[in-house]
Amino acid sequence: MIYKVIAKPEFEKFIDALVKANLSYGPQQVDTDKDGNPIYQFKEVKAVGDIAFDYTATASSAKHFLTPYRETLSHFTFANGDWEQDISYDSKPLVLIGLRPCDISAINILDDVLLNEHFPSPYYLARRKNTFIIGMDHLPLPDCFCKSLNHHTVTTGFNLFCSDIGDKYYLSINSSKAYNYLKEFDIADPTDEDDCKLIDRRKLIKQSFKTDVEVTGLPSFLDIEFDSPIWTKWGDKCLNCGTCAMVCPTCYCYNMEDRPDIDLKGSSRQKQLYSCNLVDFAEVAGGHNFRPKNGDRLKYRYYHHYLGFAENDNQPICVGCNRCGRACLADINPKDVINDLRMEKESCMICVSPSPDKT
Ligand code: SF4
Ligand code: SF4
Numbered sequence: 001m002i003y004k005v006i007a008k009p010e011f012e013k014f015i016d017a018l019v020k021a022n023l024s025y026g027p028q029q030v031d032t033d034k035d036g037n038p039i040y041q042f043k044e045v046k047a048v049g050d051i052a053f054d055y056t057a058t059a060s061s062a063k064h065f066l067t068p069y070r071e072t073l074s075h076f077t078f079a080n081g082d083w084e085q086d087i088s089y090d091s092k093p094l095v096l097i098g099l100r101p102c103d104i105s106a107i108n109i110l111d112d113v114l115l116n117e118h119f120p121s122p123y124y125l126a127r128r129k130n131t132f133i134i135g136m137d138h139l140p141l142p143d144c145f146c147k148s149l150n151h152h153t154v155t156t157g158f159n160l161f162c163s164d165i166g167d168k169y170y171l172s173i174n175s176s177k178a179y180n181y182l183k184e185f186d187i188a189d190p191t192d193e194d195d196c197k198l199i200d201r202r203k204l205i206k207q208s209f210k211t212d213v214e215v216t217g218l219p220s221f222l223d224i225e226f227d228s229p230i231w232t233k234w235g236d237k238c239l240n241c242g243t244c245a246m247v248c249p250t251c252y253c254y255n256m257e258d259r260p261d262i263d264l265k266g267s268s269r270q271k272q273l274y275s276c277n278l279v280d281f282a283e284v285a286g287g288h289n290f291r292p293k294n295g296d297r298l299k300y301r302y303y304h305h306y307l308g309f310a311e312n313d314n315q316p317i318c319v320g321c322n323r324c325g326r327a328c329l330a331d332i333n334p335k336d337v338i339n340d341l342r343m344e345k346e347s348c349m350i351c352v353s354p355s356p357d358k359t
Contacts (some may be wrong), residue, residue: 001155002173004187005194011162011169014185015134016048018095020325022132025065026051026097027058042096056141061249061323062103063110069246070272073123077266087128097134101154101161102146102319104135106249108157109317113252122337133307134176137201139208146336147244148213152205165197178251182219211232213335214342215316216307221341222307226299230341235295237330242275244301244332250317276301302337 006014018024028043029052040055042062074087099107107128114124135158146152154161159178162169170190173179190198245251255274260267274281277297282290291297309317318334325333 002179002183004171004173004189005165005168005190006171006182006187007168010186012169013142014049014182015051017184019047019050019097019180019192022095023092023169024097025062027055028052042098043148045097046246049063053098053136054189055098056138057100057144057321057323059323061106061321062099063106063249063252064259065094065096065131066107066110066124067252067273069112070270073269075266075268077256079265083165089122090270091126091130093132094127094152095131095132095134097136099133099135099158100138101135102144102151102321103249104157104161104322105146105151107133107317108154109315109319110252111157112194112313118309124353132161133158137161137163137205137212139205140210141205141322142210143322143325143333143335144320145211145213145322147206147209148211148215149316149318149320151319153202154307163198163201166192168194170194170198170201172182211322211335213320213338215338218316218338219307219310222303225341225344228341228344230337230344231299232293233295234332234337234340235293235298237332238277238294238298239330240277240279240294240297241329242278243327244277245275246273247323247327249319249323250305253281266293276304302334305334306338 017031019026024045025042026045027040028045030041030043031039033039038052038056040058041060042058042065043050045051047184057312074085077084084101084356110124111128114121115128135154140146140152156171156174159173159175160182161172161174163172171182171187173182245253253272253274253276255272256270257270258267259270276282276291280289281297282300284290291300305318306316309315320334322333322335325335
């Protein structure tokens with residue numbers, strides 16, 4: 001890693017040159033919510049002025065640039081009683097600007113699943129290696145809980161990371177490509193004062209979190225709570241809409257479909273992001289459904305995020321962005337569900353604790 005600083009006007013020149021030369025996406029305000037708060041999404045940007053550097057969080061995550069909602073894996077052509085399969089791993093070079101630390105952590109988790117396992121996805125690899133990531137720090141929203149999961153800072157997974165230290169950005173340069181772009185601009189080595197400002201900035205971010213989720217020992221705790229009535233309580237509220245998985249930066253479960261061409265001379269094999277909260281997610285041949293109840297499906301999502309993945313990969317799959325909680329029309333969010341489970345267990349322990357010794 002190389003550390004440099006750049007004055008904000010020079011940084012804007014750098015970003016402007018970058019986005020004018022490359023297909024680039026950055027945060028833009030697209031609407032306001034019912035309370036008048038801005039809603040941001042990653043949109044194509046053509047000049048530095050298109051980017052909302054002061055954005056809070058985007059409603060959808062950046063995962064869709066790497067694992068799209070729907071993608072064609074192959075196309076079959078039928079002719080003369082035979083068939084041919086056409087597979088393409090092409091992807092265009094892409095610049096993603098302004099990703100938050102937890103969003104970059106989420107991409108690192110997707111890398112673990114889709115690149116670093118036994119069967120790496122060539123489709124994901126083609127996109128990932130063609131994606132240039134610029135991260136930016138930010139003050140958390142009141143409901144962000146990425147600090148509880150240690151994802152409020154990030155040290156890998158980006159080309160360049162920018163920390164706001166007042167009139168400059170403190171740059172963590174993590175690739176030769178980023179350094180080669182930047183050396184054309186007026187960058188400097190950080191002074192002692194810049195280092196102190198970076199430390200102050202990190203302290204401020206850390207102290208600004210208002211939401212904490214207790215995740216210590218969560219995998220074994222969830223294991224014990226398999227039959228808890230809490231799953232039915234929250235499951236009964238769930239609308240089975242799947243929105244939580246769509247906005248989640250780490251949900252990667254999918255469905256496969258063969259879609260014949262309208263002239264029946266060919267067919268596409270397509271992969272589509274799916275959600276374990278959808279009613280038919282665990283349905284198999286014959287109509288049998290392994291998770292027919294709302295509570296079973298909701299529990300499965302929590303088990304995948306905080307138990308199964310944590311046991312296999314030593315970390316939960318959740319990065320604490322709370323996109324799922326903000327998007328859920330039924331007001332279901334990880335903090336409330338996990339706290340509810342803990343409270344239920346704690347009240348149960350009060351009931352079984354022995355009476356104090358009588359003297
Ligand atoms: S967004 Fe909320 S209501 Fe919809 S599936 Fe997820 S938990 Fe259920
Ligand atoms: S808070 Fe919700 S949306 Fe964010 S990573 Fe965790 S499960 Fe996914």
